[in-house]
Amino acid sequence: MQTKTFSLGDLSKIISLTDTDNDSVDFFYGEMDFLASGWNGQDCYISEETLMECADTVKGKFVTFKIQNFTQDFKSHEKDLQLMGYIDPSAEVHYRRLDDGRLMASVECVLSKIYCFDAFKIFHEEAYKSVSAEFSCNSHFNEDGKEIIDAFCIHSITVLGDGIRPAIENANIQIYKFSAEKMNEIYHIGKKNSLDEFAEEELNKGEDMAKKKLEEDVIMSESEVLAECSDVEEVKTESEEVEMGCDGDKLSDEIQLSEEEVETEDKKETEEKELSEDSEDKKDEQEEEPEQKEMSDDEKDDDEEDSDDKDDEDEEKDEPKKFSLNAYVDEAFLMEMLEKETEDNKAFVDRIIKEENLGDLISKALSMKKELDTFREEKRLAEVHQCEKKFAECMGEVKLTLDEDVYTKLFEEGKEIKDMESLNAFISKVKVCAYDSIKAKAEVNHEDNDVFVFAQNSMSNASFKKDDDVFNRIKNK
Amino acid sequence: MFLFKKPNDKVPTVKVDYDMSFKLQKLGFIPYSRDNDYVYFKKTETLVSVLYKLEKKKGQ
Numbered sequence: 001m002q003t004k005t006f007s008l009g010d011l012s013k014i015i016s017l018t019d020t021d022n023d024s025v026d027f028f029y030g031e032m033d034f035l036a037s038g039w040n041g042q043d044c045y046i047s048e049e050t051l052m053e054c055a056d057t058v059k060g061k062f063v064t065f066k067i068q069n070f071t072q073d074f075k076s077h078e079k080d081l082q083l084m085g086y087i088d089p090s091a092e093v094h095y096r097r098l099d100d101g102r103l104m105a106s107v108e109c110v111l112s113k114i115y116c117f118d119a120f121k122i123f124h125e126e127a128y129k130s131v132s133a134e135f136s137c138n139s140h141f142n143e144d145g146k147e148i149i150d151a152f153c154i155h156s157i158t159v160l161g162d163g164i165r166p167a168i169e170n171a172n173i174q175i176y177k178f179s180a181e182k183m184n185e186i187y188h189i190g191k192k193n194s195l196d197e198f199a200e201e202e203l204n205k206g207e208d209m210a211k212k213k214l215e216e217d218v219i220m221s222e223s224e225v226l227a228e229c230s231d232v233e234e235v236k237t238e239s240e241e242v243e244m245g246c247d248g249d250k251l252s253d254e255i256q257l258s259e260e261e262v263e264t265e266d267k268k269e270t271e272e273k274e275l276s277e278d279s280e281d282k283k284d285e286q287e288e289e290p291e292q293k294e295m296s297d298d299e300k301d302d303d304e305e306d307s308d309d310k311d312d313e314d315e316e317k318d319e320p321k322k323f324s325l326n327a328y329v330d331e332a333f334l335m336e337m338l339e340k341e342t343e344d345n346k347a348f349v350d351r352i353i354k355e356e357n358l359g360d361l362i363s364k365a366l367s368m369k370k371e372l373d374t375f376r377e378e379k380r381l382a383e384v385h386q387c388e389k390k391f392a393e394c395m396g397e398v399k400l401t402l403d404e405d406v407y408t409k410l411f412e413e414g415k416e417i418k419d420m421e422s423l424n425a426f427i428s429k430v431k432v433c434a435y436d437s438i439k440a441k442a443e444v445n446h447e448d449n450d451v452f453v454f455a456q457n458s459m460s461n462a463s464f465k466k467d468d469d470v471f472n473r474i475k476n477k
Numbered sequence: 478m479f480l481f482k483k484p485n486d487k488v489p490t491v492k493v494d495y496d497m498s499f500k501l502q503k504l505g506f507i508p509y510s511r512d513n514d515y516v517y518f519k520k521t522e523t524l525v526s527v528l529y530k531l532e533k534k535k536g537q
Contacts, residue, residue, distance in 0.1 A: 041507040
């Protein structure tokens with residue numbers, strides 16, 4: 001029989017793994033989605049009615065597990081499963097509809113920290129694990145040979161390790177403590193954290209301050225308005241006093257007369273202005289006529305557009321925009337602003353160059369560039385030198401085989417070449433010429449003896465035939 | 478889901494020991510039933526071929 005031992009050291013570890021003093025050393029809590037309606041991984045069907053009737057059998061039952069020592073993870077259904085915790089008999093089974101249409105049953109569970117500390121550690125690493133229910137059931141087979149579960153009685157919920165597929169898709173256990181969302185829910189339902197209370201107080205204080213300030217502003221504005229009103233009233237009273245000092249009829253007559261005079265003067269001025277404008281207009285009539293026509297056309301167009309109303313608004317949007325004088329003013333202002341920005345940026349860059357020693361970096365980059373250029377020049381010169389050398393070698397090889405005219409022609413052509421690619425092409429050309437000339441000479445020297453002499457133009461077959469003795473031939477030479 | 482239920486004739490099953498059961502579950506097979514000694518899986522062609530390969534490997 002397997003025995004479970006624990007030491008006081010476990011308690012200190014448990015306490016070290018808990019975050020607040022409110023946590024119990026004995027328990028940790030979780031929620032399990034343990035069973036769902038519909039078809040499962042064993043090709044068995046559980047109807048929603050069966051689920052809702054029998055899911056309550058989970059109450060008061062156990063949560064089981066077994067740990068694989070090698071991987072430190074949960075295993076699966078084993079014959080020697082350990083108890084991790086239980087489902088409270090007073091717990092409520094909740095049902096919720098999943099996205100795929102199934103009805104999922106879920107229930108809260110209570111788990112032990114001390115007596116399954118290894119499991120607690122695993123949950124501390126990962127708060128979400130798959131689960132599988134173990135139950136006895138009554139079932140029948142339908143016409144298609146599929147098994148339909150009529151009733152069941154749950155014995156335990158087994159926590160599965162990673163990589164083990166649960167028969168019910170998405171059946172899982174989630175530990176509250178290690179789930180941020182659930183933890184918030186729990187802590188807001190239960191005791192409030194002192195930090196939360198402090199934050200709330202601060203928020204309330206801030207709101208009160210803001211309200212007070214607003215009220216003060218309102219009071220200030222009211223007092224200002226009242227002060228202005230009092231000034232106005234003073235002015236009114238002064239004017240009334242002045243009016244009261246004069247005779248009412250005389251004053252009104254005088255005012256009327258003065259008004260008439262002002263009107264007549266205004267009329268004269270407007271007439272004079274009109275006359276002067278007419279004279280000027282007559283001069284400019286011929287110039288303004290087409291403009292007026294255009295204006296009249298535009299007005300007509302405007303009228304037509306007004307009549308078209310909303311349908312033409314989209315067309316107007318498509319037309320190019322006409323800039324007004326204000327737009328140009330804005331543009332000038334914008335240009336000024338941009339210039340100012342560029343100056344600021346320039347100053348900023350100068351400052352950075354000074355502060356970050358970018359000047360040194362730039363000078364270093366420039367020196368490296370110069371060095372690179374010198375290297376490139378050296379490489380080019382080396383290539384030219386190599387070309388010349390190769391050209392000389394090639395021409396030396398073919399000098400004896402080519403005629404003088406051809407040779408000089410080729411030499412003149414080749415001495416201008418400075419790159420290897422075109423030199424290689426030239427060399428192949430020279431070799432072809434050399435081969436042709438050798439072949440031609442061989443044909444000239446060819447006689448009926450069917451001996452083909454290649455590159456031995458200095459020794460004729462005739463001389464070879466005349467004297468077979470090699471010593472004599474050398475002597476004759 | 479795991480059923481404490483002896484399989485009947487209508488559900489052909491293959492019984493394996495618990496070690497083999499864990500291997501099969503790691504491969505994605507879902508057990509149908511179990512007792513103290515054996516775990517029962519629904520008999521399918523895939524399962525039988527996998528079992529054959531595993532047994533062969535075990536024999537080697």
